[in-house]
Every structure is written in C-alpha cells, then in structure tokens.
Amino acid sequence: MRVRTLVIYITIGFVAAVLALVAVQYMTRRNLEELITANENLLDEYRMSSGLSHQADSTSRATLTRKMDVVDQSGQRVLRWNLYLTVGVLALLTAVFAIIIGRMKKQAELIGKLNVSERKLKEAVLVKENFLANMSHEIRTPLNAILGYTNLLQKKKLDPDTRLHISTVQQSGETLLAIVNDILDLSKIESGMMRIEQVPFGPEALVHSVATMFHHRSAEKQVPLVVTFDPAIPETITGDPTRLTQILVNLVSNAFKFTEKGEVNLRVNRNGGDGDRVQLTFEVTDTGIGIENERLETIFERFRQAEDSTTRHFGGTGLGLSIVRDLVHLQDGHISLSSEPGMGTSVKVTIPYRIAVVGDSLPTDARMDDVHPQRPGLRVLIVEDHIINQGLMMRLLEERRIVSRVAANGHEAIEILRHQPFDLVFMDIQMPGMDGYTATRIIREELKLAIPVIAMTAHAMEGEKEKCIRLGMDDHIAKPVRESELDRILTHFTKNIPANGSVANAFRVIDLDYMRGISNGDAVYEKLVTEQFLHLMPRELEALSAATGKRDPGEIRRIAHGIKTTISIMGLNTLLDEPLDVLESETIRPEDIAEPVERVLSICKEALGEAGIFYRQFQKE
Known part of the structure; x- marks a missing residue:
C-alpha cells in the first residue's frame, strides 16, 4: 500500500513539472511572437519614416522612439516572466523530489522496523517452542515412571486400601498428562502444525471404543452412558479417527465431569451427504449443572470456564472446548452448544467425511488385551539415561519374556552394538554425552546396521516423529510409554523374528x-x-x-x-x-x-x- 502511494506521488510530481514546463514554453513563445510582430511593425514604420524623411518632423520621431521603448520593456517583461516561471518550475520539482525522498526515507525506516519486529516475533516463537518442548520433556519423563509403575502395581494382588491409593495416583498422573497434552495441542493449532489425516476407519467401532473408555467412570458416578448410532451411516469412512476420538473423549469427559445424576447421551446421526460425501453429527447431552445463556458466547474461549469456581470444584484448564472447536473447524465442520442451568448441556458437532471406496483398508486395532503377547528370544537394547525409566522399560520387556540390556547414553550404546547383536533398539533422544540423533547416525553410517531404532522421547511437539525418521530412525514412541504402543512397535518391527518360547531358536549366528x-x-x-x-x-x-x-x-x-x-x-x-x-x-x-x-x-x-x-x-x- 505504501509503495503504491509513493508511485502516485512520483507520478504527480513529474506530471506537474511537465505541465509547468509546457506552460512556460507556451507563454514564452506567445510573447516572442508578439515582440517579433511589434518589431516588424516598428521596422516598417522606420522604413516609411526614412523614405519620407523630408516630411518627418520631431513629433513622429518621438512617437517612434516611444514605441521602441515599449517594445524593449515588453521584451524585458517576457524575460522576467520566463525567469520567474523557470525558477517556479525548479522549486516545484525540488519540492516534489524532497517529498519523494522523504517518503522513501520513511518507507525505509518502516521496513527496518518491520524487519526488527519480525525478527523479534520469530525469536519469541522459537523461545515459546523451546519452552514447550522442554516442559514436555521434563514433565513427561517423571510421568512415564509414575504411570508405568502404577500400571505394574495394579496388576498385582493388592488389598482394597492400597489399590485405592494406587488408583488415585494413576488418576492424578493421567490428569496431569491430559493438561500437558491440551497445552501442546493448543500450541500446535496456533502454529498451524496440527495435521488432519485422511485414513479409512469404522465410525461405529470408534464410537463404541470411546464408550468403553468411560465404562469405569460411568460405574463410579452411577451415571449411565447411552450410545445411539444411526444404522444409515456407512460402515467405513475416510477422515481423521484420532482427532474424532479426541473430540468425543473431550465432550463425553466434560459431560461426566459436570453430571452428578441422570445420564449422558452420545448420539451419532447421518446428516445428509452428496455422492461420496457424508456428514455425520455427533451430539453429546448430559443432565448436569448447565450453563447460563449469557456465558455461552465465552465458553469456547481459551482458559475460560462458565464459572470462576468451576476450576476449584471440577478441575481442568478451560482448554478442552476451545481445542474441540479448533479441531472441528480444521476438519471443515461446525460445532454448536445449547444449555439451560440446572437442566444440562448439549454439544452438537457436524463433520463432513468421504465414504471409503472398496479397497481402502482399515487400520489394525492397536489395543491389546491385559495379557500381553510373549516374545521370548527377542533381544532389545534400551538406550536411556534416566535410571527410573530404565527399570520401567526392563520390567515391561520382562513381562513379555524379552531379553533386554540398558545403555546409559549414546556412546555406551554404540560400543554394545559393536560387539553384540540385537533385534531392536529403543533410543532416548535427550541424553548427556551423545544424544539419540547422533547415536543413530553412527549406527547407520559407521556400524552399517539396519536394526530397527525406535525413538523414545518425552518431546511431543508436532514434527518430532518426522524429524526422528528423517534422521535414520524407524518409528517414534512418546513418553509416557503406553503398553499398547509398546506392543504395536514390538509386533510391527519383530514380526519376522521367531518367538516360539525358546531363546535358542531366535539366534542368527549360533545353532544349538x-x-x-x-x-x-x-x-x-x-x-x-x-x-x-x-x-x-x-x-x-x-x-x-x-x-x-x-x-x-x-x-x-x-x-x-x-x-x-x-x-x-x-x-x-x-x-x-x-x-x-x-x-x-x-x-x-x-x-x-x-x-x-x-x-x-x-x-x-x-x-x-x-x-x-x-x-x-x-x-x-
């Protein structure tokens, strides 16, 4: 916009200068023509007076002299006006160029300020990303141990009082993890790095799996969760099942949080469609405390809840509905909310999906049973500097009858791999001495090993998995380590390695x-x-x-x-x-x-x- 204004000023200045020069030339030419005509007339009179000199007298000569003086004065006046106009034009040009130079200088100053502001903004964004990455790592590392060991303890025979204490610790850890995830999701959405996948999935199975997640919550509060699924919905659709699960879990969790009696309903209906497109409406209603009408407009704002006392009574950060709204909009959907104090709340989400064509394959269910698959004979190297997480990973692998060894840093891992074969490496990223990225590079480039290397990190920022794979790793597992994810990794990357209950049968070199x-x-x-x-x-x-x-x-x-x-x-x-x-x-x-x-x-x-x-x-x- 400023460049356009500057061009207009320059154009106006040049046009004005050209017009002024044209005017000066025109006036000068007119005056010169008049002088030439006057001089010619005087010359004729002079010739006539010279030819008739015997008839001339002093009066005629005086008249001729006066006329010549008038012509001389007119010439002088023309020269003065020509000088005045020239000076005026030069002054106008000088003023125009002064304005142009001033504008250009101001424009340069503004560009400089803009560059400084942009640099400061980039620095602020980088500081924020580093802070979130470090916060994620520092919080998730102890959370990995807390949740991992509480899961192991819950598998043992415990008295009711001890089981209650352990369950409380686990719920508190899960709550803290949910808060961290909310903050990270918010950061991803703000930076435009939240990605929406397009994969085939079964909506009915997804909805029922969400309902299964709240089975214990429903039993504890004695508030039933009623699921209604429209049979007209296609069996397989294409979209982002992870984000849909996140939306539904958030909405159903909110419904249970604010409902002490009555019931929670999850209804899924087909809401039209065209050709290979279909719109699904997910409606979650409860019979909880409700929300006043004047507060409905702010309920989707970040860090805002309906009442100031809500956080004290029910917990939470006030980010849930804001993230849900953003996730819905990212999928070209629509969300609406209606509520009445004391009667309950209804949240309706409508998202368009594509009907999956024949040949689209459904992703395998990563959820494992309580009895984990046994993989005796597998040899796994755990590269982890945190001693608590070392013990946790070894225990998890022992449950699966997997032989494991621990390396405290990248240097130690490289030396072990030089002399011993392994089937899989779990590689922590942030370690003293040599980090996971450098260790992986040496494994690939110097040791020339094709062994699967799985990044195991508390960093959960968007793009971390892609970075790990780009630098030579095969997959990424975030802390806290979920046992279902661990089983998925083991199944996927060791499926061709025998595991029939005998360590001897799994060796590559020795034959027993x-x-x-x-x-x-x-x-x-x-x-x-x-x-x-x-x-x-x-x-x-x-x-x-x-x-x-x-x-x-x-x-x-x-x-x-x-x-x-x-x-x-x-x-x-x-x-x-x-x-x-x-x-x-x-x-x-x-x-x-x-x-x-x-x-x-x-x-x-x-x-x-x-x-x-x-x-x-x-x-x-």
Whole structure:
C-alpha cells in the first residue's frame, strides 16, 4: 500500500513539472511572437519614416522612439516572466523530489522496523517452542515412571486400601498428562502444525471404543452412558479417527465431569451427504449443572470456564472446548452448544467425511488385551539415561519374556552394538554425552546396521516423529510409554523374528542343535560348554589378531585349527569352515590373509554376544 502511494506521488510530481514546463514554453513563445510582430511593425514604420524623411518632423520621431521603448520593456517583461516561471518550475520539482525522498526515507525506516519486529516475533516463537518442548520433556519423563509403575502395581494382588491409593495416583498422573497434552495441542493449532489425516476407519467401532473408555467412570458416578448410532451411516469412512476420538473423549469427559445424576447421551446421526460425501453429527447431552445463556458466547474461549469456581470444584484448564472447536473447524465442520442451568448441556458437532471406496483398508486395532503377547528370544537394547525409566522399560520387556540390556547414553550404546547383536533398539533422544540423533547416525553410517531404532522421547511437539525418521530412525514412541504402543512397535518391527518360547531358536549366528543333540536336555552340560566357549573364544580371537599383525603364517594355521574345535559346540562350522580352511592352507599368500581373518573375527564376535544371551538364561533359573 505504501509503495503504491509513493508511485502516485512520483507520478504527480513529474506530471506537474511537465505541465509547468509546457506552460512556460507556451507563454514564452506567445510573447516572442508578439515582440517579433511589434518589431516588424516598428521596422516598417522606420522604413516609411526614412523614405519620407523630408516630411518627418520631431513629433513622429518621438512617437517612434516611444514605441521602441515599449517594445524593449515588453521584451524585458517576457524575460522576467520566463525567469520567474523557470525558477517556479525548479522549486516545484525540488519540492516534489524532497517529498519523494522523504517518503522513501520513511518507507525505509518502516521496513527496518518491520524487519526488527519480525525478527523479534520469530525469536519469541522459537523461545515459546523451546519452552514447550522442554516442559514436555521434563514433565513427561517423571510421568512415564509414575504411570508405568502404577500400571505394574495394579496388576498385582493388592488389598482394597492400597489399590485405592494406587488408583488415585494413576488418576492424578493421567490428569496431569491430559493438561500437558491440551497445552501442546493448543500450541500446535496456533502454529498451524496440527495435521488432519485422511485414513479409512469404522465410525461405529470408534464410537463404541470411546464408550468403553468411560465404562469405569460411568460405574463410579452411577451415571449411565447411552450410545445411539444411526444404522444409515456407512460402515467405513475416510477422515481423521484420532482427532474424532479426541473430540468425543473431550465432550463425553466434560459431560461426566459436570453430571452428578441422570445420564449422558452420545448420539451419532447421518446428516445428509452428496455422492461420496457424508456428514455425520455427533451430539453429546448430559443432565448436569448447565450453563447460563449469557456465558455461552465465552465458553469456547481459551482458559475460560462458565464459572470462576468451576476450576476449584471440577478441575481442568478451560482448554478442552476451545481445542474441540479448533479441531472441528480444521476438519471443515461446525460445532454448536445449547444449555439451560440446572437442566444440562448439549454439544452438537457436524463433520463432513468421504465414504471409503472398496479397497481402502482399515487400520489394525492397536489395543491389546491385559495379557500381553510373549516374545521370548527377542533381544532389545534400551538406550536411556534416566535410571527410573530404565527399570520401567526392563520390567515391561520382562513381562513379555524379552531379553533386554540398558545403555546409559549414546556412546555406551554404540560400543554394545559393536560387539553384540540385537533385534531392536529403543533410543532416548535427550541424553548427556551423545544424544539419540547422533547415536543413530553412527549406527547407520559407521556400524552399517539396519536394526530397527525406535525413538523414545518425552518431546511431543508436532514434527518430532518426522524429524526422528528423517534422521535414520524407524518409528517414534512418546513418553509416557503406553503398553499398547509398546506392543504395536514390538509386533510391527519383530514380526519376522521367531518367538516360539525358546531363546535358542531366535539366534542368527549360533545353532544349538548340535549342543542339544549331545546334551539330551542336560542344562548343566549346556551351561558348562557355553561358559567354556565364552572363556576360550575371546583369547583365540585375540591371538589370531596378533598373529595376523605379525604376518606369521604358521601361528595363524595353528590358531585356525584350534578355533575349529571351539566353535563346533555352538554350531558355527557351517559359517566358518570355509575361511578357517583358507587360513589353515599352507599355500595361502600373505596378501590373502586379511579377508578370511576379518570374516572369522566378525562372525565370532556376534556369536559371543548370542552365547552370552543364551548363558544368562541359566543364571536366572
């Protein structure tokens, strides 16, 4: 807008200057024409008077002189007016250019102020994002332990009083987590980073799963939740089931919060549609305290509740309905609310969806039963610096009969992975020394391992999962770790790894069939020979490396022959007979030694790791 004004000023100035110059030229030309005419007339009179000089007298000559004086004065006047007009035009041009320069200077100052303001705004946004990320991490880390251990305690046999205390701790932790999630969701919406997915899902199953979530709440308050589902609704639709679940959970939770007697109703109806589009209306009504009409307009405002005492009596942040409204609008929907004090409240949400076409596949249900799938034989590395979370993850994996090991930071994790194989890595992001991003990069680029690495972080900002995957990780699991999410990760990334109840059958390198055939099930013998392998193998590998460094063929042949005997109990002959035969050969050239030695060292180191895992099962018994 300011640039347009400046262009107008410049145009007006130039037009005025051109018009003034044209006017000066026109007036000067007219005056000069008049002077020329006057001079020609005087010249004619002069000629006539000269030709008739004998008839001239002093009177005629005086008249001629006066006329010439008038012509001279007119010429002088023309020159003065020409000078005046020229000076005026120059003054006008100077004024116009002064205005233009002033405007340009002011424009530059405003642009500078705008840049400073924009930089300060970006800095403020960055500070806010960093604050929210740090707050999320610092709060979610202890929450992970609180909720995780309370879940473990609730699975044990407890007396009623202790169970009540633990249930109270868990509910308080869930409430705190909900507040943190609300604040993070609000930040995502404000920054425009809240994403709406388009995936096929079954609306009826989703609604009933939401109702199941409130089964215990309904029983505790003795307020039934009545669900009504329109049979005309398509079986499968395309939209964002996560955000719809969030909307319904928020609305039903509010209904229960403010209802002490009566019932809560959740009605889902088809509200028209066109072609492959359908509109669904979700209405949640309660028989609670209600809201006064004059407060209905502010009920969707952030950090606002109907009464100042509501927070004290019922809790909450006043963000729930605001987030619901924003989520509905992001999905091109509409939300309305009606209420009457003492009679209850009704919230109606209408959202358009696309009817899923044939071939769209429904997402699998990630909800697991109370009895978690057992995955014996899996080897999982937990990279976590928080000692409480270390213990929690180990307990969760022990429940699933998974062998786990802990690394306190990225450096320790790298060293462990250099010498031992694992099926999966849970990688914390924020750790001292070496963070999860750097450790993952080394795993991919230096160790060349394709092992699944799962980011395990308390950072819950939008884009965190994408960042983790972009930097080499395979998936993301947020703290507090939900057992359903843990089971989903384990099922998805280890589905091709055998888990049939025997650790021995899940190894990649060692083959225990030979040992089992000899032992006839004698665990003492298996423990003894495994212990001997773990004791002898590192020494023989060290001796092989030393002999290779000295380029001593005789010593290399002797060690290779001894290794053949040591590895047989672990079933490694199939993998190592070929390189060991090469090393035992008397015709091998010195330049051909490095490759078979490297192969023997690599396979034996991996075998040591697997044998160590196998040996630890005897220590637990």
